[in-house]
Amino acid sequence: MTHAAAxxxxxxxxxxxxxxxxxxxxxxxxxxxxxxxSTYLVYKGRSVVGPYPHEILNIPFTSVSTFDLLxxxxxxxxxxxxxxxxxxxxxxxxxxxxxxxxLVFLGGQVIEFTEFVHKGLTIGTNLFGCTFxxxxxxxxxxxxxxxLWLLTLWVRAxxxxxxxxxxxxxxxxxxxxxxxxxxxxVIFTVVYLIQ
Amino acid sequence: MLGISSLAAGFNxxxxxxxxxxxxxxxxxxxxxxxxxLVTNFLIITAFPVITVGLLFLMFDRFFGTHFYVxxxxxxxxxxxxxxxxxxxxxVYILILPAMGIVSEVLPTFARKPLFGYTVVVYSxxxxxxxxxxxxxxxxxxxxxxxxxxxxxxxxxxxxxVPTGVKIFNWIATLWGGDIRGTTALHFAVGFxxxxxxGGLSGVTHASPPADLQQxxxxxxxxxxxxxxxxxxxxxxxxGIYYWWPKMTGRLLDETLGKMHFWLQFxxxxxxxxxxxxxxxxxxxxxxxxxxxxxxxxxxxLVSTIGAFLIALSILIFVVNLWRSRTRGRPAPNxxxxxxxxxxxxxxxxxxxxxxxxxxxxxxxxxxxxxxHGPMKDPPAVPPAPIHMPGGSWWxxxxxxxxxxxxxxxxxxTLWVAFVGAAVLLFGIYRWAFEPFEV
Amino acid sequence: xxxxxxxxxxxxxxAGHEAAHGHPTxxxxxxxxxxxxxxxxxxxxxxxxxxxxxxxVPTLLVLSAVKFTLVVLFYMHLRSDSxxxxxxxxxxxxxxxxxxxxxxxxxxxxxxxxxxSGGG
Numbered sequence: 001m002t003h004a005a006a007x008x009x010x011x012x013x014x015x016x017x018x019x020x021x022x023x024x025x026x027x028x029x030x031x032x033x034x035x036x037x038s039t040y041l042v043y044k045g046r047s048v049v050g051p052y053p054h055e056i057l058n059i060p061f062t063s064v065s066t067f068d069l070l071x072x073x074x075x076x077x078x079x080x081x082x083x084x085x086x087x088x089x090x091x092x093x094x095x096x097x098x099x100x101x102x103l104v105f106l107g108g109q110v111i112e113f114t115e116f117v118h119k120g121l122t123i124g125t126n127l128f129g130c131t132f133x134x135x136x137x138x139x140x141x142x143x144x145x146x147x148l149w150l151l152t153l154w155v156r157a158x159x160x161x162x163x164x165x166x167x168x169x170x171x172x173x174x175x176x177x178x179x180x181x182x183x184x185x186v187i188f189t190v191v192y193l194i195q
Numbered sequence: 196m197l198g199i200s201s202l203a204a205g206f207n208x209x210x211x212x213x214x215x216x217x218x219x220x221x222x223x224x225x226x227x228x229x230x231x232x233l234v235t236n237f238l239i240i241t242a243f244p245v246i247t248v249g250l251l252f253l254m255f256d257r258f259f260g261t262h263f264y265v266x267x268x269x270x271x272x273x274x275x276x277x278x279x280x281x282x283x284x285x286x287v288y289i290l291i292l293p294a295m296g297i298v299s300e301v302l303p304t305f306a307r308k309p310l311f312g313y314t315v316v317v318y319s320x321x322x323x324x325x326x327x328x329x330x331x332x333x334x335x336x337x338x339x340x341x342x343x344x345x346x347x348x349x350x351x352x353x354x355x356x357v358p359t360g361v362k363i364f365n366w367i368a369t370l371w372g373g374d375i376r377g378t379t380a381l382h383f384a385v386g387f388x389x390x391x392x393x394g395g396l397s398g399v400t401h402a403s404p405p406a407d408l409q410q411x412x413x414x415x416x417x418x419x420x421x422x423x424x425x426x427x428x429x430x431x432x433x434x435g436i437y438y439w440w441p442k443m444t445g446r447l448l449d450e451t452l453g454k455m456h457f458w459l460q461f462x463x464x465x466x467x468x469x470x471x472x473x474x475x476x477x478x479x480x481x482x483x484x485x486x487x488x489x490x491x492x493x494x495x496x497l498v499s500t501i502g503a504f505l506i507a508l509s510i511l512i513f514v515v516n517l518w519r520s521r522t523r524g525r526p527a528p529n530x531x532x533x534x535x536x537x538x539x540x541x542x543x544x545x546x547x548x549x550x551x552x553x554x555x556x557x558x559x560x561x562x563x564x565x566x567x568h569g570p571m572k573d574p575p576a577v578p579p580a581p582i583h584m585p586g587g588s589w590w591x592x593x594x595x596x597x598x599x600x601x602x603x604x605x606x607x608x609t610l611w612v613a614f615v616g617a618a619v620l621l622f623g624i625y626r627w628a629f630e631p632f633e634v
Numbered sequence: 635x636x637x638x639x640x641x642x643x644x645x646x647x648x649a650g651h652e653a654a655h656g657h658p659t660x661x662x663x664x665x666x667x668x669x670x671x672x673x674x675x676x677x678x679x680x681x682x683x684x685x686x687x688x689x690x691v692p693t694l695l696v697l698s699a700v701k702f703t704l705v706v707l708f709y710m711h712l713r714s715d716s717x718x719x720x721x722x723x724x725x726x727x728x729x730x731x732x733x734x735x736x737x738x739x740x741x742x743x744x745x746x747x748x749x750x751s752g753g754g
Contacts, residue, residue, distance in 0.1 A: 134252070
């Protein structure tokens with residue numbers, strides 16, 4: 001049995017160990033965000049003082065953010081496809097674009113949060129404030145980590161150290177990024193659209 | 196911080212047990228300790244995020260002015276209870292399943308008989324893992340959840356006793372008719388079974404809300420938890436220590452001292468915790484630092500105290516045993532006990548690469564001769580081919596250092612310290628990620 | 635595993651290689667993206683069109699569930715990957731969903747004056 005590198009030696013289930021570990025991580029993140037979303041839902045409508053969601057949430061603005069994140073998922077998957085077939089020119093372009101759209105999303109969150117604070121909703125104002133800011137803040141923190149991760153990959157690609165041989169790293173980055181997107185799909189529906 | 200390390204260990208163990216087994220090591224040939232570890236780690240990766248969120252809310256309430264648990268804002272501390280026990284109940288199965296796995300390996304070795312009903316024991320463990328998620332509010336029977344919630348959780352809590360009971364019968368059946376060798380490890384394993392039965396029985400009484408209304412927050416619960424934690428987990432761990440110490444260190448522990456440890460600890464444990472069933476029902480609350488002499492529980496408390504001191508003495512004997520074994524323990528052969536599993540086919544202590552040649556596993560009891568197969572050939576003492584070992588790294592520790600630094604920011608109420616911590620964390624992660632795999 | 639350095643130039647050229655492995659092609663990715671956009675537009679539409687308000691919640695839940703599923707099955711490759719990955723994701727996901735429903739039931743009415751004496 002050869003032991004060239006951890007990624008390629010025979011495994012009991014024939015699966016890549018890193019990918020398996022990462023799916024297990026995503027499973028545990030379901031419980032993390034599930035608890036946050038459960039709390040949001042349990043406390044919905046229980047704020048004793050305002051501002052209340054319908055007074056503050058800006059659906060058009062957030063719809064654009066949602067669209068932005070969805071498109072970033074597309075770019076992520078295009079980045080993976082490019083790297084897998086060895087097309088590093090497009091790999092770099094798509095990786096950077098994904099990160100850029102992620103930054104745009106984060107910018108949108110900053111603008112939104114600042115707006116809310118100006119309108120009198122802070123993290124300590126009422127239950128809506130606590131649950132909203134902690135839930136979306138945790139999500140935003142995950143997006144931030146994702147952006148850093150993507151930019152790191154992009155820099156590695158620029159240095160010529162990323163290619164089809166280590167496409168698995170891009171795939172795993174993609175799993176993280178899509179998960180973050182999927183959590184936002186839930187948040188957008190549950191927090192913004194169902195008021 | 197504990198959450199991150201537990202999760203990381205969880206992912207690691209799950210992938211290792213599922214994806215990095217030796218050739219021929221099918222899942223139903225995997226030793227019970229590894230199986231129970233697998234179930235435990237699934238519980239870890241699902242339960243820890245919930246307590247993380249609960250604690251996050253608590254931290255935000257304390258430091259950042261939120262109201263997650265504040266009644267006046269429309270919230271409720273009951274949310275904390277739910278989040279805590281959603282973690283807390285799976286946590287007790289996290290604590291007991293590995294010990295059950297250990298006992299499932301120790302008993303067969305010293306009965307010279309395969310585990311009775313291996314398949315059933317494995318499936319019961321898996322079932323306990325799943326069902327452990329459905330019982331959490333039995334810790335909240337006195338909180339006023341309502342009759343429907345109470346009834347549902349009462350039913351699920353009674354049901355979960357079934358797979359555990361099944362395992363107990365399997366352990367007893369393993370010993371039955373076996374060729375028993377009374378080593379210290381076996382004493383602790385049998386002690387585990389007996390004490391866990393008692394702890395399980397008091398646990399089942401908690402499953403009834405009306406009964407639990409009297410028991411909860413009293414010393415009766417303390418009795419239950421110590422029978423299962425101490426009589427269960429701790430006894431199981433000691434069984435494992437006396438079983439695997441020779442393998443880990445290459446030295447045998449002294450059996451006489453070991454038995455002294457066991458008996459003192461066994462007597463001490465029962466003296467300490469059995470009276471607590473009574474003092475609890477007599478009305479002594481838990482989590483108090485003193486109590487009124489009029490309660491009439493002073494004498495029984497004294498008995499408990501004596502028991503506690505006996506336990507301490509027994510641990511002292513244990514520590515002496517460990518210490519003496521370093522220089523005066525008899526050198527341990529590969530297989531001091533006649534074990535059935537792979538670890539007994541290699542030297543004690545194992546070389547860094549563990550197996551000079553990775554064995555191909557053909558059955559559940561590779562080192563034993565059974566009616567169906569002969570014993571395996573042990574790997575050669577010297578590796579026939581060079582074995583590549585991964586290099587070590589300091590970077591994970593550097594990264595980990597970032598976290599207590601960031602925590603210091605909260606304790607000292609200075610923001611910039613958090614950034615320093617985050618920077619150290621990031622720096623450590625980057626250096627770790629990009630160092631070469633092969634050294 | 636995957637990772638042959640077949641030097642493709644533009645996106646759609648690699649379709650053959652990936653289809654051979656059971657992976658979605660770039661064309662599929664683009665079509666999924668279009669569907670996701672349409673679904674989002676529908677979601678926002680349902681929110682704004684008063685006629686839909688009686689069925690707002692179920693409709694939105696279904697629409698977002700479809701989006702969720704599409705991203706997970708196709709962008710995260712679960713459809714063409716080992717079923718074990720689906721288990722690693724699906725089991726905790728179902729657990730989280732059940733816990734969420736349980737918490738909602740447990741708190742249903744419990745925080746109002748009427749509910750304080752016992753739920754449901």
